[in-house]
Amino acid sequence: MPPAGPEPTRERIIFAALKLFSEKGYLSTSVADILKEAGANSGSLYHFFPTKQDVLLAVLEMYRDGIYPMLLAPAWEGVDDPVERVFALLGAYREMLAQTHCLYGCPIGSIALELHEPDPPVREMLSVNFHGWTRHVKGCLDQAKDRLPPGTDTGKLAVFVLTTMEGGVMQSRTHRTLDAFDASVSGLRSYFDLLQGSVAAKSAAQPQDLRGHAS
Numbered sequence: 001m002p003p004a005g006p007e008p009t010r011e012r013i014i015f016a017a018l019k020l021f022s023e024k025g026y027l028s029t030s031v032a033d034i035l036k037e038a039g040a041n042s043g044s045l046y047h048f049f050p051t052k053q054d055v056l057l058a059v060l061e062m063y064r065d066g067i068y069p070m071l072l073a074p075a076w077e078g079v080d081d082p083v084e085r086v087f088a089l090l091g092a093y094r095e096m097l098a099q100t101h102c103l104y105g106c107p108i109g110s111i112a113l114e115l116h117e118p119d120p121p122v123r124e125m126l127s128v129n130f131h132g133w134t135r136h137v138k139g140c141l142d143q144a145k146d147r148l149p150p151g152t153d154t155g156k157l158a159v160f161v162l163t164t165m166e167g168g169v170m171q172s173r174t175h176r177t178l179d180a181f182d183a184s185v186s187g188l189r190s191y192f193d194l195l196q197g198s199v200a201a202k203s204a205a206q207p208q209d210l211r212g213h214a215s
Contacts (some may be wrong), residue, residue: 009038009040010058012038013038013048014055014058014062015038016037017034017055017059018062018107019037020037021056021107021110021111022104022105022106022107023100023104025105025110025111026056026110026114031045031052034055053119053122057122060108063108063129064125064128064129064132071089071092075089075092076088076089081144082140082144086140086192090168090185093169093181094182094185097169097173097178101176102172102175102176103173104169104173105170106166108130108133109170112126112130130162133162134155134158134159134161135158137158138154138157138158141154141157141158142154146199147195147196147200148195148199149195161188164185167184168180168181168184
């Protein structure tokens with residue numbers, strides 16, 4: 001979300017583009033759309049951004065730099081359990097879907113789907129954003145590693161979480177209902193419960209096994 005209060009023209013343009021790219025997609029958003037949303041004139045936009053792609057790169061840089069203060073910190077406020085932080089993050093996406101009547105689309109995922117052969121700078125920034133997202137989720141999973149089966153690859157599990165989120169958002173936007181997103185997250189929750197349950201069951205059985213070996 002944009003910061004409270006008036007912000008400089010450049011920031012207004014970036015936040016307007018982010019909103020529109022999320023709702024309409026990059027290709028369907030015109031420069032005129034961005035100007036109208038930002039309340040700016042064309043001279044101001046082209047002063048900062050010579051091309052529409054320059055606006056896109058600025059949006060991707062803003063998203064990269066703002067993922068913690070704008071998305072993670074609000075989602076994780078008051079949530080200490082690392083696994084629950086993962087689901088609180090998914091809950092934040094659900095809230096954005098609900099608030100927009102399922103029009104919201106993750107900007108990074110939407111742009112990646114639209115631009116099949118993006119220019120190298122765009123592709124690189126998309127990759128950086130995906131890696132940043134999964135890195136934060138992996139950090140949560142690493143904190144909960146003692147509750148996951150030995151040898152669990154938390155990096156791959158973080159990618160699975162990202163895939164669940166992106167797939168759920170895409171389907172919910174298509175169907176204009178939260179059902180697909182909720183089903184995706186519910187399936188992920190069941191998988192996490194199985195992973196943690198197997199460790200808990202093994203831990204509970206271990207003292208009995210040890211007594212058996214001792215006898």
